[in-house]
Structures are given as structure tokens and as C-alpha cells.
Amino acid sequence: MIKHKIFALLLMIIVLASCSKQSEISINIPELSEAEVVVTYADLHDLDNITEFEVKKGQIKSGRFSFSLSVDSIDKRVEKYLDCTVNILNKEKRFMISLPLPIEKSKNLVLTITGLKEYINGVSPVKVSYGGSKSAEDFSNFLNNVNKQLAKIRLQNEDNKAYSQIVSLCEDFSKQYKESAFPYTIIMSLLANIDTEDNPIMKYCEKISTQTSDNQWQNYCILRYKNKILKQVSSKVMLFNAEDYQGNRYTNNDFLGKITLLHFWSVKGVNCLASLKDVKQFYEKYSPKGLQVLSISIDPLPNDWLKWSKENNLQWTSLFANGEVITNRYSFNDIPMYMLFDKEGKLINKSNNLSDLIPQVESNLE
Numbered sequence: 302m303i304k305h306k307i308f309a310l311l312l313m314i315i316v317l318a319s320c321s322k323q324s325e326i327s328i329n330i331p332e333l334s335e336a337e338v339v340v341t342y343a344d345l346h347d348l349d350n351i352t353e354f355e356v357k358k359g360q361i362k363s364g365r366f367s368f369s370l371s372v373d374s375i376d377k378r379v380e381k382y383l384d385c386t387v388n389i390l391n392k393e394k395r396f397m398i399s400l401p402l403p404i405e406k407s408k409n410l411v412l413t414i415t416g417l418k419e420y421i422n423g424v425s426p427v428k429v430s431y432g433g434s435k436s437a438e439d440f441s442n443f444l445n446n447v448n449k450q451l452a453k454i455r456l457q458n459e460d461n462k463a464y465s466q467i468v469s470l471c472e473d474f475s476k477q478y479k480e481s482a483f484p485y486t487i488i489m490s491l492l493a494n495i496d497t498e499d500n501p502i503m504k505y506c507e508k509i510s511t512q513t514s515d516n517q518w519q520n521y522c523i524l525r526y527k528n529k530i531l532k533q534v535s536s537k538v539m540l541f542n543a544e545d546y547q548g549n550r551y552t553n554n555d556f557l558g559k560i561t562l563l564h565f566w567s568v569k570g571v572n573c574l575a576s577l578k579d580v581k582q583f584y585e586k587y588s589p590k591g592l593q594v595l596s597i598s599i600d601p602l603p604n605d606w607l608k609w610s611k612e613n614n615l616q617w618t619s620l621f622a623n624g625e626v627i628t629n630r631y632s633f634n635d636i637p638m639y640m641l642f643d644k645e646g647k648l649i650n651k652s653n654n655l656s657d658l659i660p661q662v663e664s665n666l667e
Contacts, residue, residue: 325409326402327367327433328387332417336361336391340368340402342375342383345482345517356385372406381406382436384482384518389414396421400429401483403440409433436478443474447487464501467491472505475516485518489525496533536631539563539646543597543620546610551620557646559593560665562658565627565638567600568609576637577615579655584617590666599624599636641665 328338340357356375357368372383385402398420404410416428426448431441447470453463471484491502498504506526514520539553539561564580566573577596584594594617598606606621628634631651640651641658643665650661 322371322373322407323369324372324404324407325367325369325433326404326412327365327410328361328389328412328414329365330361330389330414330417331364332415333361333364333389333391335393336389338366339388339390340385341388342385343482344376345521361389370404372404379406380480382478382480384480384486387412394421398427401440401444401486403431403437403481403483405434405436408436410437439474439477440481440483443470444483446470461499461501464491468501468505475519479516482518485516485522489522492522492525492529532630532632537648539640539642539648540630541597541622541627543622545618545620546607553646556593556595558644559591560644560662561593561595561642561646562587562662563640563642564594564596565599565633565640566596566636567598567624568606569600570636573637576655581616583655587662587666588617592662592666594618595620597622597627599627 326340330336338357338359338361339355341353342356343353357370359366359368370383372379372381375383383404383406385404387400387402389398389400391397398414400412400414402410402412410431411433413430413432414427416425419425420427429441429444431437431444447467450463450466450470454460457463467487471488475481475484488502488505492506495502503526506522509519510523510526512519539556541553541563542550543552544550562583564576566576568574580594580596584592588594596615596617596619598619598621600606600621601624603621610619610621631638631640633651633653635653637655638651638653639655639658641649641661643649649665650658652658
């Protein structure tokens, strides 16, 4: 009888230990009766192959959605915190909310969303609070303070003081919660739209780029920063790899030593075809004075340009290059795009309007 009691007690301990590994997550939106909920998790352990997969899917009913989750079952390499994202989609009212979901191993999490009516009407963002554990409450304060600074940036466009506050908030939170992804995802989202080197976000990234860290998100943030710096450098110089319709290969080095106009276009664009007339006039007026003109097609299908080139002969050099590489390097989507470079291949100016470059063409040729 005693053996049976001991066995039953051991079994109860095992069951309780198993249950304790579960995190109970509750999402409350009192103003919303029904909506679809999808919780996702991004695996960044392989930085070259970022994967995001679905953790949980369900429906908000009567303003509430709850589920249990074992952090170990999602990613065994996570020590304590699983940083997820919750996406809430309401098809009837045609809106979607995407919010961070910081899940702590074996701890409860309560996410409460209010102010939905104002959000739908475009008056203000939703009000978000996290609870259920100390880490959730700390994250709630952190996120709300960051959002206050972001509001200042939106109002003042460029506010270095607000950026500095965000950096300080992110540093403090990452020191306390060393596994957390969210301080770095905030930094990365801001980094994407910042070009000035004296911005506090850029300076912070420069600082951490000299550090070593076990935080995979910090390492990914450093990688994004380094790629941005590399892109900034390459976007200010003439840099391309292209070929003519006979298959001869050329690089930017083949065209150094002259003031150069690069004309990016596509044979499938009506405006691009019309632009050839302007480029021809430009070529006839300025090439005798030393201007070098190159038209580089960035057509998605090389055969379209190849066929057109065999049927149409341009007076100036006509080449083909990888459009995805070019548009990413020089950050433009609309074509035709005109870029003016000096004799050393440094960018002078760029514009979708060729006439915008006339003053600089004339001054540099003089």
C-alpha cells in the first residue's frame, strides 16, 4: 500500500513538472467579437536562411483567444524567452494588427489590446499592455516608452533626441533580458530608413559591430548594419557588370576617365522607349564635349532586350545588366533612371528626369 502511494506521488510530481513547462497565453481584445489569430516564430540560428513558421492558429471569440505552449517544443535551443509575433486579422473590418509576443518559458502571458475603434478610424494606434509575469510587465513598459519616442520622430521627422532615447531603452532592456529579440528588431526597423551617419541608431550599430555576443539577434542586427554600410558605399560609385547584345562583357572599369551618364531603362516600358528620344538629344549635344552615355537595360527577361537590340541600333553604348542587383544597389524602382558620374566614377546626382541633370552635366564638362 505504501509502495502504491509513493508511486502515485512520484507520478503526480512528474505530471506537475510537465505542466509547469507550459506557458499559458491569453490575448484579449474586448472590442472585437471575432478575428483570425496567427502566432509565428522566426528562427535566426541560421542567419543566412531565416525561416518563420506558424506556432499557433485560431479564432478570437467574444474578444478572447487562449492557448498553451511549450517553449522547448518550438525551439530547444531557447533558454528562457521565445520571441514570437501575433498577427490578428479581421476580414469583416479589413484590418490587420501585428504585435510582438514575448513568451517566457513556464510563465503566463496576458496581452490586452484596446482602442480598436480609434485605430480603425485612423485616429491613433491601438493601446497594448502585457501582463502575467514580471518580464511581460517590463516588456510592456519598454514597448510603450519606445512607441512614445517613435511618435515624436513621426511628428518631427528627424529627432536625434528621440532616437537617442530609443537606443537607451533598447540597451537597458537587452541588458536585463539578454535573450530578447525585440530591442534589436526595433533597431533594425529604424536602421532601414536611416542614411545619416550621425544618427544615434547608426552610431549604436557601429558600436555593437565591434562586440561579440551570444544573442543571435544582435549578431543579425550587426550583419544588417554592415550590409547597409556596404550598400551606401556602392550606391555612391559607378558599379555594374553588363554585356552587349553580342555577348561581350563590360564592367564600370571599362568606362572610367570620362563624365558618364548612365540611363537605366526597359524595352517593355512605354515611358522608357519614349526616353530614348531625350537620351539621343542629350548624346548629340554633349558627347562632342566629352560626355559618355551608356544605356543599360534592366529588363526582367534578357531575350526581350536582345531581340529589340538586334532590330534597333542606338548611336551610343547599349548594355544589359541584372535589374534586381542594380535597383537594390542604387535604391530606385521607377524607370527610366538617370545617374551622372564624374571621371573617377563617383556619383554626382541621379533623377528620373533627365533635364534635372543638365546644370551639373554642363558644369562638370566645363
